[in-house]
Amino acid sequence: MARRLRPVELGFLLSAPQRMVFTAGMSAAPKTVYRALAEDVSDWPRWFSAISAATPTRGGAGRDIQLRVGIRFEETILAADPDERYAYRVDTVNAPGLRALAEEWWIAPAPGGSRVRWTFAADCATSLRMTLPLIRPGLTVSFRGAVRTLDRRLARAR
Numbered sequence: 508m509a510r511r512l513r514p515v516e517l518g519f520l521l522s523a524p525q526r527m528v529f530t531a532g533m534s535a536a537p538k539t540v541y542r543a544l545a546e547d548v549s550d551w552p553r554w555f556s557a558i559s560a561a562t563p564t565r566g567g568a569g570r571d572i573q574l575r576v577g578i579r580f581e582e583t584i585l586a587a588d589p590d591e592r593y594a595y596r597v598d599t600v601n602a603p604g605l606r607a608l609a610e611e612w613w614i615a616p617a618p619g620g621s622r623v624r625w626t627f628a629a630d631c632a633t634s635l636r637m638t639l640p641l642i643r644p645g646l647t648v649s650f651r652g653a654v655r656t657l658d659r660r661l662a663r664a665r
Contacts (some may be wrong), residue, residue: 583598
C-alpha cells in the first residue's frame with residue numbers, strides 16, 4: 508500500500524537528517540549526462556540495475572519508479588537545470604519507514620568529461636535510520652555500477 512511522504516523542497520537535500528553523497532567521474536560531457544538523467548527517463552532501467560521500470564508522468568513533472576526489489580516510488584521533479592542538476596522528491600512509496608526522501612544528481616564539467624554527484628537525502632523512522640549505514644555499501648556499488656554502465660552506453664552512442 509502506498510504511503511504519502513512529507514513534501515520537501517530543494518533545501519532538504521542539505522538539511523535532511525540522513526544524507527549520503529556519492530561521486531564518480533564520467534567520460535561523457537555534462538550535456539549528454541544530463542540528457543540521459545532528465546530527458547531519457549524510461550531508459551534508466553537499461554543502465555541503473557536496481558530499477559526495473561521508470562516512467563515520466565505529468566508531462567515530465569514527475570516520475571514513477573519501480574525497483575527490482577518491488578519498491579515503487581511516485582516522484583515530483585524539483586529541479587531540471589540543463590547540463591547541471593536533476594533533482595526529485597518521493598511523494599508516495601510502498602515501503603515503510605520513510606517520512607521524506609529527495610535525491611539530486613549534480614553534473615559538473617571535469618577533465619575528460621564530467622563529475623557526477625548523487626545525493627540521497629532522507630528523514631525516516633528510527634528503525635530505518637539505524638539500517639542506513641548498513642545499506643550504504645550496497646548503494647555505493649549500485650551507484651558506481653550505474654554510472655559505469657551509463658558512461659559505456661553514452662560512449663557507444665557517440
